[in-house]
Amino acid sequence: MRSIPTLLLFLLSIGLFAQITHPSDFLPHRLGEAFTAHHQLVDYFEYVAEASPRVKLEEYGRTNERRPLVLAYVSSPENIARLEAIRENNLRAAGMLSGDSDPALEEVAIVWLSYSVHGNESAGSEASMEVLSRLTNTDDAQVSSWLENTVVIMDPSLNPDGYNRYTNWYGQISGRFPDTSPEAREHQEPWPGGRTNHYLFDLNRDWAWQTQVESQQRMVKYKQWMPHVHADIHEQGYTSPYYFAPAAAPFHEYITDWQGDFQTEIGKNHARYFDAEGWLYFTRERFDLLYPSYGDTYATFNGAIGMTYEQGGSGRAGRGIDLPNGDTLKLSDRIAHHAMTSMSTVEIASKESDRLTENFRKYFTDSANKPQGAYSTYVVSGKTPPGKMRRLRTLLDRNGIEYGRATSTQSGSMYAYRSGEVGDAKVNAGDLVISAFQPRSVLTQVLFDPSAVVEDSVTYDITSWSIPLAYGLEAYASTARLDVGAAPFAEETPQDPFGEQRTGNAYALVIPWTDVSSVATLAQLVKAGVRVRTADKDFTFGQQRFPAGSLVVTKADNEKNTPDYVELVKQTASRQGASVQILQTGFSTTGGDLGNGSYALVDDLKIAVLGGEGVNSNAFGQVWWYFERELEYPVSVFWPEDLDDLLAGDYDVIIMPDGSYELEGREEALVAWIRSGGKLIALGDANTSLSGLEDFNLKEKEVAEEATKKDTTVDERLLPYAGRERRFISTYNPGAVVKVELDATYPLSFGIGKNYFSLKTGADTYDYLDEGINAGRVRTAPNISGFVGVEAKDAIQETLIFGVQELGRGQVVYLIDNPLYRGFWEEGKVLFGNVLWQIK
Missing domain, CATH: 3.40.630.10 (Zn peptidases)
Known part of the structure; x- marks a missing residue:
């Protein structure tokens, strides 16, 4: 200084x-x-x-x-x-x-x-x-x-x-x-x-x-x-x-x-x-x-x-x-x-x-010595993918929350975050265990409890944020103080992603698609010129089973044009904490040999993001930060008024963050760009600008008559002024976590599974697409963590959360909930990576 x-x-x-x-x-x-x-x-x-x-x-x-x-x-x-x-x-x-x-x-x-x-x-x-x-x-x-x-x-x-x-x-x-x-x-x-x-x-x-x-x-x-x-x-x-x-x-x-x-x-x-x-x-x-x-x-x-x-x-x-x-x-x-x-x-x-x-x-x-909340112990499965576990531990360390690795097993009745139900569960050796009996007990419980008790629903911000839901963890909360001999985790040191495997004359390298580390690894490899394929379904080689979406880097695709591809994969995976498996053959046990059509090449995408007047600056920043800091992948930023110039360029993806867009007079050019192979991604309120346009299949939900039927004995015009705020909250959603059903056969679910916990911060609702893929939807009586007004809760049932519409050779991706909200919803970052590279 x-x-x-x-x-x-x-x-x-x-x-x-x-x-x-x-x-x-x-x-x-x-x-x-x-x-x-x-x-x-x-x-x-x-x-x-x-x-x-x-x-x-x-x-x-x-x-x-x-x-x-x-x-x-x-x-x-x-x-x-x-x-x-x-x-x-x-x-x-x-x-x-x-x-x-x-x-x-x-x-x-x-x-x-x-x-x-x-x-x-x-x-x-x-x-x-x-x-x-x-x-x-x-x-x-x-x-x-x-x-x-x-x-x-x-x-x-x-x-x-x-x-x-x-x-x-x-x-x-x-x-x-x-x-x-x-x-x-x-x-x-x-x-x-x-x-x-x-x-x-x-x-x-x-x-x-x-x-x-x-x-x-x-x-x-x-x-x-x-x-x-x-x-x-x-x-x-x-x-x-x-x-x-x-x-x-x-x-x-x-x-x-x-x-x-x-x-x-x-x-x-x-x-x-x-x-x-x-x-x-x-x-x-x-x-x-x-x-x-x-x-x-x-x-x-x-x-x-x-x-x-x-x-x-x-x-x-x-x-x-x-x-x-x-x-x-x-x-x-x-x-x-x-x-x-x-x-x-x-x-x-x-x-x-x-x-x-x-x-x-x-x-x-x-x-x-005497934590306040109902839960005394929180358990995260030791089978959590390494990249996701690494990110979780980083968050815990940054907040000073103590945790350890279980060295013994114990069974008991516990709350399961994924199902939202209490039942028999087991702590296994190697699981990450967080005890509420620690100095930062209150912070621990606030961040890990399944749901906060909201004494007054007229609140200033979101009402649910539970870390196991945000990270998509297999996790449990126990009211009992579990004694599983928790030992310290080893200090984080850079790991060789190949472990003891020898690359030798490797036929292919496979990186499982499990969490944000996988997405970042893919982004950086394609940016470096490595040719990468992604699997459209689960596959097996010998005893090694890989999930759909896994990245496949073959010798055949890279040896001539990128001779140092093995070292690039090693460095990138090590930096991200991703694991790499080596295959010595392209002959599969199940899921298809590496030369068949189940493994499509990934493109080095040229991506544009709209930002400026009319665009929610926070939402724009969340997208910008995701690419620059999470993926280390370049994007171009355009003012919304320059959309015509953008459409005339050679961009593969256009992202519309939450905001209001003036598309009158531009719809024809936008549709032509999509039909020629472009991918348009709309987040949050940006979908309102597309809803109802002739070529877009997204329609706002009409609330059923019976859901809005009022007590005919009450004249609402005569209700007291003093209760107006309380009446309003019945339609209000300040921010709650809602369980979303994903189509497990569609690439949007890769690395996530059939259920996704979405942070929903608004009450806008949309019908299922008549023509398209209703990839993420809220079903009847969904699990909800946090406060949602009674009318808003009724309205979100059987509605679209994530949808994809095919237009010619291109696609429109409707993300009604913003998966990148505030940058802390880890599972949303995986979902957005699927939108970019897995949906083809």
């Missing part, structure tokens, strides 16, 4: 500067008069760290666009000198580090303040400089006393790439003076906006899944510290008053009374300051504590008092914007409000440090 000028260091060293320079005197602008560039934000934190003995600055990572991610540790000079001892002592108190804790350090509270995880909610990052200035003001005796027993960890910008996208755009298009009219250009942020990171992922939905590089690097530090209080500092619509804790219902059932009650204490402390200033605020509305991958819930399930703070503003507000009450909301106002709640949080943590630390220790003692 950059250091401050030598002359400045000299002046500081001789004591000419008694106080830290305020950001308004350090930056090229007064704080709140303009947006601060990210590099200037970092500059200020570096300057303060060099100048103040109260601060230690650490760069903990880099973003996709190579911007620094930094943490500032702020406390008394004495605490800064013993920072590592405080950190380790806190982990000992939580049972995450061996040894006895030091009583002298037990009551040091740790407060983590996270600013602007959404980049265009920029007032948080701006306020972080004001907060740092106040915390390092040695003339403020009250603040000095707080820091004697409190360590404040500040992350000034959780999303530097999004923050830079927004502030750079605003600086380019705004004038010398703020235009406060809401309709002005500077209040109309263009697509994709600065909310998300480089890959347009919402980082505030990624805390548990850690698909993004920012989350992965940050959580390394979070696990090292395990704060007692975590405040996630956001912005919301500019007309809203300030929101702070306590949170709204629903609370997850595993949130303790202590955590809920202390949120209220913190909220009352904030209210005291806001009341004195006459600032409007609200609590206990809108922002609930259920979905586990937010900054507030993730911290809560890790023993902290986790909270969201929301200031009115966001990307609409700019430097100033007119409010409906005739006032003007200024950037300086937003900064002042965030600075106030930040300082108030530090204050109450300091004053209540004894209670915070005592209850923190109790939380983890209880977690390790």
